Amino acid sequence: MAVDLDRCTGCEACVTACHAENNIPTVGPEQAGRGRAMHWIRVERYWEGEFPDVRVRFRPVMCQQCDAAPCEPVCPTYASHHTDEGLNAQVYNRCIGTRYCANACPYNVRFFDFFNPQWPKPLHLQLNPDVSLREVGVMEKCTFCVQRISAAKIAARADKRDLKDGEITPACAQACPSKALVFGDLNDPESEVSRLSQSARGSKLLEDLGTLPKVTYLERQSGV
Amino acid sequence: MSEATARRLSDDLLRPLLETSWRFWLLVVFLGAIVATGLGTWFYQMYHGFGMTGINMPVYWAFYVTTFVFWIGISHAGTLISAILRLVNAGWRRPVTRCAEVITVFALMIGALFPIIHLGRPWLFFWLIPYPNQRMIWPNFRSPLVWDFFAITTYLTGSVLFLFLPMIPDFALVRDKTTGLRRRVYGALALGWQGTPKQWHRLESAMQIMAIAIIPVAVSVHTIVSFDFSMAPVPMWHSAIFGPYFVAGAIFSGIAALILAMAALRKFLHLEAYLHPVHFQNLGKLLLMMSLLWAYFIFNERLTVWYGNATAEREVLLVTQRGSFAPLFWTMVVCNFVIPFVVLSVKRLRTIAGCVVASLTVVVGMWLERFLIIVPSLSHKYLTYTWGHYRPQPVEIIIVSSTFAAMMLLYVLFSKLVPIISIWELKVGEHYVADTAPPQAAAHPLLRAHP
Numbered sequence: 001m002a003v004d005l006d007r008c009t010g011c012e013a014c015v016t017a018c019h020a021e022n023n024i025p026t027v028g029p030e031q032a033g034r035g036r037a038m039h040w041i042r043v044e045r046y047w048e049g050e051f052p053d054v055r056v057r058f059r060p061v062m063c064q065q066c067d068a069a070p071c072e073p074v075c076p077t078y079a080s081h082h083t084d085e086g087l088n089a090q091v092y093n094r095c096i097g098t099r100y101c102a103n104a105c106p107y108n109v110r111f112f113d114f115f116n117p118q119w120p121k122p123l124h125l126q127l128n129p130d131v132s133l134r135e136v137g138v139m140e141k142c143t144f145c146v147q148r149i150s151a152a153k154i155a156a157r158a159d160k161r162d163l164k165d166g167e168i169t170p171a172c173a174q175a176c177p178s179k180a181l182v183f184g185d186l187n188d189p190e191s192e193v194s195r196l197s198q199s200a201r202g203s204k205l206l207e208d209l210g211t212l213p214k215v216t217y218l219e220r221q222s223g224v
Numbered sequence: 225m226s227e228a229t230a231r232r233l234s235d236d237l238l239r240p241l242l243e244t245s246w247r248f249w250l251l252v253v254f255l256g257a258i259v260a261t262g263l264g265t266w267f268y269q270m271y272h273g274f275g276m277t278g279i280n281m282p283v284y285w286a287f288y289v290t291t292f293v294f295w296i297g298i299s300h301a302g303t304l305i306s307a308i309l310r311l312v313n314a315g316w317r318r319p320v321t322r323c324a325e326v327i328t329v330f331a332l333m334i335g336a337l338f339p340i341i342h343l344g345r346p347w348l349f350f351w352l353i354p355y356p357n358q359r360m361i362w363p364n365f366r367s368p369l370v371w372d373f374f375a376i377t378t379y380l381t382g383s384v385l386f387l388f389l390p391m392i393p394d395f396a397l398v399r400d401k402t403t404g405l406r407r408r409v410y411g412a413l414a415l416g417w418q419g420t421p422k423q424w425h426r427l428e429s430a431m432q433i434m435a436i437a438i439i440p441v442a443v444s445v446h447t448i449v450s451f452d453f454s455m456a457p458v459p460m461w462h463s464a465i466f467g468p469y470f471v472a473g474a475i476f477s478g479i480a481a482l483i484l485a486m487a488a489l490r491k492f493l494h495l496e497a498y499l500h501p502v503h504f505q506n507l508g509k510l511l512l513m514m515s516l517l518w519a520y521f522i523f524n525e526r527l528t529v530w531y532g533n534a535t536a537e538r539e540v541l542l543v544t545q546r547g548s549f550a551p552l553f554w555t556m557v558v559c560n561f562v563i564p565f566v567v568l569s570v571k572r573l574r575t576i577a578g579c580v581v582a583s584l585t586v587v588v589g590m591w592l593e594r595f596l597i598i599v600p601s602l603s604h605k606y607l608t609y610t611w612g613h614y615r616p617q618p619v620e621i622i623i624v625s626s627t628f629a630a631m632m633l634l635y636v637l638f639s640k641l642v643p644i645i646s647i648w649e650l651k652v653g654e655h656y657v658a659d660t661a662p663p664q665a666a667a668h669p670l671l672r673a674h675p
Contacts, residue, residue, distance in 0.1 A: 035280030035612050044609040061607070070457050076367040077351045094361075096351050097274070097344015098369055099284035103602060104456040108282045108610040112344065114275030136273045137344025206606050209457055 001144070001173075002196035003060055004218040007180035010043050010058035017175030018062075021145060023131045025117035038111040040142040041172050057220070060181065062172065063088060063109045063142035064205060064213030071101035071110060079139070086186075086214065087144060095138040102139060106206050110141045144183070145170035165191040186214060230651055237643045237650075238401060240493050248640065255633035262626020266341060269619045274344050276619045283602045283614040286595075288342035289452075291624045293594040294477070295335030295631075296376070296449050297470075298587075301478025302328035303383045304442040305510075307435040316506060318649045319498045323489055324482050325387040326644075330634040331481070332380045334627050339372065341623060368451040375441075375448040382441050386434045389427060392417050393648040446474040453597065459536035460529060460601045469521040476514035476560075477590035480583035483507050485635065487580045489644055498645050501576055508579040511586065512568035519561045522593075536606045544600045548613075552592055559589025 018024065018041045027036050041062035048055045065088045071080045072088065079095035082088060090110075102110040116136045119127070127133070130147040134140050145168075152168045165184050173181040184193035196202065197216040204213045269276045279286055302324035309317035340349045352373050354362050363370045396417035399410040417423060450470035453461040483504060490499040526545075529537050544553050564582040567573045603612045638644070 031275070034278075035282075036275065037281075042609075044607065046609065059609075061609075073364070073366040074368065074456060076363050076369040076373075078361070078364045094351075095344070096346075096348045098339075098342075099279075099344065100367070100369060100452075100456070102281070102284045103458060106457055106606045108605060108607060111281060112274070112279075112284065114279070115273035135345075139344075209606075211457075 001062075001065075001170075001184075001214065002182045002193050002199075002202070002216045002218060004180045004182070004196070005057075005059060005220050006218065007176075007178040008043070008058045008060055009178055009180075010045065010056070011177065012043050013175040013177060014041050014060060014172035014181065015039050015043065017171040018142070020126060021128055021131070021171035022143070023117075023127050023133055024140075025113075025119060026123065027114075028120075031114070036112075036114050038113075038140070040109070040111070040140070042109075059217070060172070061107060061109060061205065062215070063144075064107055064211065064215045065142075065144060067212035067214065068210060070104040070106065070209075070211060074100045074104045076100070085149075087146065088141075089143065089146070090139060090141055092132060092134045092138045092140065097137040097139065099139065106209050106211065110139050113138050113140065165193075233650055234397065234401070234647055236495075236497065237645050237647050238398065240640055241398060241643065242402075244640070248636070251636060252633065255629045255636065258626050258629035259633055262623050262630070265619050265622045265626070269623070270346060276617060278615050278617040278620060280612060280614065282605055282610050282612045283599055285342070285598055285602060286614050287616050287620040287624055288338050290591065290595045290598055291627065292335055292338030292342070293449055293470075293598075294591045295331045295338065295627065296446060297474035297477045297590060297594070298481045299328045299331035299335060299379070299383070299478065300442055300446060300471070300474035301331075301480075301482040302326065303379075303386055303438050304328075304475060305479065305482065307386070307438050307442075310431065310435045316503060319495075319645045320482075320486065320503055320507075321649070322387070322390065322642075322646045323485055323639075323644050325383065326635070326638055326642075327478070327481055327485055328383045329380070329387055330631055330638070332376060332383060333634075334630055336376050336380070337627070339369070368448065368455045371448045372452060375445045379438075379441050379445045382434065382438045386431075386438050389431050389434060390646055390649065391642060392427065393419065394643050394646060397647060398643070443471055446471045453601075458601050458605060459534070460540045461597075463525065465521065465525050465528075469525060472514065472517045472521055473590060473593060476511070476518050477587060479507055479511045479514060480586035480590070483511065483579050483583040484587070487576060487583075489639065490576075493639065493644065495645065498650070504576045504579045505574050508568045508574045508582070511564060511579070511582060515561055515564040515568070515586070519565075536604070540601050540604045543604055544596055549596060549600050553596055556589045556592040556596060559585040560593065561589075 018039070019026065022040060024038050024040060027038065031037070041060055044059040044061055046057045046059070048057060065086070067086065069080075069082065069088045072082055075081070075095075076098060077094050077096055079091045080088070080101045081091070097112070099112055102108070102112060113134050113136050117133060128147075130151070148170060149168050152163060156163045156167070163185070165188060168183060170181075170183050173179075173183045182193050182196055184191040186194055186197060188194060196218060199216075199218055201218040201221065202216040203219060205215065205217060207213075277287070306317065306321040306324045309321065339352075340346050343349055352363055352370060354370075363373075392414055395410045395414035396419065399407055399414050402410065447467040447470065450466035454463055454466040456462065486499055486503065486507075489495055526541060529541050543549055563585045567578045567582040599614050603614060605611075
């Protein structure tokens with residue numbers, strides 16, 4: 001995935017879309033105030049400069065799907081593991097809730113189900129049947145909408161063709177009005193995401209830690 | 225040793241087993257009630273969800289893991305100290321070893337509960353164990369939590385053996401002195417001990433082997449506990465000093481726990497004739513040395529981080545030393561260094577009461593030390609947007625405090641069922657008992673100067 005920081009307006013449509021697509025519980029204001037909000041993607045807000053010359057900067061952060069993911073070796077039950085495609089997957093049913101992966105994750109993008117999930121009415125009517133619900137005591141995180149990836153792969157195989165670039169769009173990228181989020185196959189050198197990842201503006205989040213993230217952030221160029 | 229002294233030894237040390245006062249039952253009921261409250265609170269937490277604790281994003285580990293490390297640390301008192309004292313054949317060890325070894329066993333049992341209590345789904349804890357199953361799924365042997373499982377079970381098995389071996393002749397003694405059901409139970413525990421030369425020889429070699437084998441196990445256990453932290457790329461966790469630092473801290477808090485246990489036994493079981501001020505002074509000196517070693521390690525750790533000046537690590541360092549964790553940090557320094565150093569290095573203060581005060585502060589300080597290793601790092605990881613806070617909730621405080629009652633309860637029950645001072649070791653040793661010191665020892669100029 002590539003994230004163009006110049007295009008991000010901080011509207012948080014991605015956050016809402018992600019909640020709807022992935023059956024992420026809303027925990028309510030009291031629990032959110034205690035740091036239990038579960039946003040698989042979040043828009044980080046930073047201020048630069050001193051008043052009155054203040055600028056606000058947005059940075060959407062989701063699981064970086066690291067190639068050398070610190071969360072994977074520490075999980076005692078293989079709930080957090082690497083798939084053949086290079087995704088960092090979480091097996092909810094295998095998770096016993098040591099929360100070690102969340103401590104090891106430098107990006108803090110792994111979330112814990114502190115209670116059994118609940119949806120205030122009428123949100124309970126819009127649960128996505130393609131995504132499993134998580135019970136109390138397990139970790140969950142961004143999957144790059146693995147259900148959409150699987151569905152597109154199955155459809156392509158049924159039609160006996162290869163996947164086309166842009167055929168798979170995660171909910172966050174689909175909802176982004178300014179097209180700041182671009183998803184695709186990094187192994188395909190022709191894909192748009194590959195092209196953007198090679199950009200001179202591109203950098204990885206906390207690159208020095210050596211986690212080899214798969215998300216590229218395109219730095220701001222404009223002064224505003 | 226005269227026949228009369230030997231008989232007096234047996235009578236004195238078997239008295240707690242044979243006579244029970246109402247105060248014992250009151251204490252057991254009181255401690256049992258606290259333990260039951262703790263258990264009930266744990267079920268309450270499981271029923272309502274882990275959210276009853278103060279854990280949040282990003283502080284996913286706090287009170288429970290702190291207390292886990294704390295109890296595993298306490299467990300280093302017994303076996304390690306007793307093994308070293310046995311190997312160097314220190315005569316004064318004889319009344320100390322058993323009450324030390326049993327701390328290890330109970331502290332490990334309690335400590336090992338915490339990784340289960342802190343699980344999101346504790347009913348599935350057995351997935352940490354490599355057991356054959358039809359799904360052919362094994363635990364992840366790369367995970368330090370799985371290393372923990374092996375380290376703790378090895379140490380617990382070894383410590384139980386190490387505790388049990390020297391108890392065999394004493395079980396036989398109890399068997400011979402009692403009747404009825406008690407005779408049968410202790411007879412079974414004595415494993416057919418008859419005191420033949422062959423049995424003595426085997427016991428001696430088995431104890432020697434265990435004493436040597438248990439030392440590397442003890443060192444490895446707390447190193448592996450430290451790996452839980454140092455293997456994760458978290459600021460101020462990912463440090464090469466953590467292994468020896470944790471081992472030193474573990475022995476430090478362990479000695480403090482041993483001094484407290486000995487002082488309590490001396491007072492409540494009236495063992496003044498067996499646990500002398502010299503035992504407390506010797507252990508006090510050991511505690512002083514460990515306090516200095518601990519100060520050396522923490523100074524090393526913090527100085528390198530300060531000079532390294534890496535962005536994330538510096539933030540954790542500053543929030544601990546000057547920021548919101550500073551009151552806890554400086555309390556820890558006072559508890560672990562200032563008070564023990566002053567009290568234990570001045571000879572006039574190194575009395576039993578002085579050693580108890582110093583040990584109490586060390587126990588508090590070492591609990592704080594583990595808390596300050598875990599929470600400031602987690603609440604101040606790399607992305608400032610995700611920085612957070614932690615505040616313990618009632619369930620955590622109740623469960624953690626109830627484990628202290630559990631330790632006391634187990635200890636009280638143990639000292640009721642087993643002679644807490646090894647009777648046969650006192651008998652075979654030339655240990656100074658009341659006024660029956662062997663003349664050549666009493667005549668020694670050093671002993672005269674420091675009785």
